[in-house]
Amino acid sequence: MSAQDLYRQKLVSAAEALSHLRDGDTIVVPTGVGEPPELLGALSEQRRRFQDVKVCQILPVRKFGYFDPETSAHVRHLAYFYGAASRAGGQAGWIDFIPSYFSEMPQLIERGLMAADVVFAIASPMDAHGYFSLSLGADYTMAAIARARVVVLEVNPNVPFAFGNCHVHISQLAAVVESEAPLTEVGLPKIGPVQEAIGKYVADMIEDGSTLQIGYGGIPDAVVMQLTAKRDLGVHTEMIGDGILSLVEAGVVTNARKNYLPGKMVATFALGSQKLYRMLDRNPGLEIHPVDFTNDPYLAGQNDKLVAINATLQIDLLGQCGSESLGPVPYSGTGGQVDFVRAANRSRGGKAFIVLPSTAKDDSISRIVPTLSPGTHQTTGKNDINYVVSEYGVAQLRGKSAKQRAAEMIAIAHPDFRGELREAARRLHLL
Known part of the structure; x- marks a missing residue:
């Protein structure tokens, strides 16, 4: 049977596709x-x-009807990483x-440690060989497809066909659903003077020929805005967004000096x-791969001058980062921050930046603290931390003693909090 015949045979409405679901199933979504x-x-x-x-999903962007505590016994979200749609429910x-x-x-999905009974994903139209592209999210979804009992793709002509290990064949599907809805757009975060100041410190330390991993947020994008004078930058990242697109359009990103996949x-x-x-559509200069490839510290770290830029919510005097919770209250998730900090540490000439404004709540709270708030979910640890950047400067902690770290961190704290941080450091025998 031809690929086109299989497609027609498997084409159903979205409501009909739900007939493949069983009670107790775990659905994996990109x-x-x-x-x-x-x-x-x-x-x-x-529901x-x-x-x-x-x-199950990282970073949902729409608040679907099942985000409802009243019906959570029927269908409920299980977060891999909290976003705006899921954060309130997690808290x-x-x-x-x-x-x-x-x-x-x-790997957790492959080993059965995380369930994957069903996959629902959006995909490009099928090509002449019967393949669809999961260009918007190969992440953990390709592993889930290999393990799932049921795979259903929602085919949308607005979804690009990207190259890389992100392709699914019609023979792997239980059903196909068609849609023509415009894709959700996610704009760049707002950037203020604090973000600009932090961005300048980081941008000044990025050399020509560096390979970039840039997380989502105002500060990483503030860095990107100040890289337009650089030359021959490369990209090896988990998320590709409009900040990187702007560098491609400016001719700054050439990938010519990458060691891995030049x-x-x-x-x-x-x-x-x-x-x-x-820009993703059939672009020979871009590949979408599963996250165990893109975020593998060994593979990413083969690029010389790998620069990783990620944000945190709170950091202590030893450099321990609480990037995913406010005390014990969940806010986001681990994501790929540690993956790329370790990758940059492995890279020859690599630099891992953790960035944060020095204060929160209108300068009433210091984000640089003696010890992380009780219950904080630690993300990047003291043994992995490299550069920490606030609007007051840069602290380089890697290879430094505990006392040296405390002095560096206090120096980039807001001036209003440096006195009490010094007192706390003395009580902790860090000064």
Whole structure:
């Protein structure tokens, strides 16, 4: 039977595709805009007919109907990483989460440590050979497809066909659903003077020929804005967004001096504008791969001058980062921060930056603290930390003693808090 015949045979409505679901199933959905709105919308409408169905995902961008505490016994979200749609439920306790390094999620699925009974994902139209592209999120989804009982793709002509290890054949599918809805766009965060100041410190330390990993947020994008005078930058990242697109358009990103996959940008998911999504389509200079490839510290670290830029919420005087919770209250997740800090540490000439404003709540709280707040979920640890950057400067902690670290961290804290930080450091025998 031809690929086209198989496609026609498997084409159903979103509501009909739900017939493949069983009570107790775990549905795996790609990161961000890789989520399939028709399928998840139909699931929301019919959620009361199911029992104990879990929808697992990093960073949902739409708040579907099953984000509802009243029906969580029927269908509920299970977070790999909290976003705006899921954060309130996680903080209220009716949404649970699974802590893990982003790079290890495919392995956890392959070994059966994380369930993957069903995959729902958005995909490009099928090519002449019967393949679809999961260009917006290969992440952990490719591993889930290999293990799942049921795979359903929502095919949308607005989804680009990207190269890389992100392709699924029609023979692997239980059903196909069609949609023509515009893809969700996620704009760049707002950038203020604090973000600009931090961005300048980081940008000044990025050399020509560096390879970039840039996380999402105002400060990483503030760095990107100040890189337009650099030359021959490369990209090996988890997320490709509009900040990187702007560097490509400026001719700054050439990938010519990368050691690993030279000439290619590498990412595991895309999050941005329609213009960004169009750039992914059959672009020979870009590949989308699963996250155990993109975020593997050994592979990424083969690029010389790998620069990793990620944000944190709070950091202590030893350099321990609380990047995913406010005390014990969950806020985001581990993601790929540690993966790329370790990758940059392995890289010859690599630099791992953790960035943060020095204060929060209108300068009433210092984000640089003697010890992390009780219950904080530690992300990057003291043995991995490299550069820490606030609007007051740069602290380089790698290879430094505890007392040296405390002095460096106090020097980049807000001036209003340096006195009490020194007193606390003395009590901790760090000064």
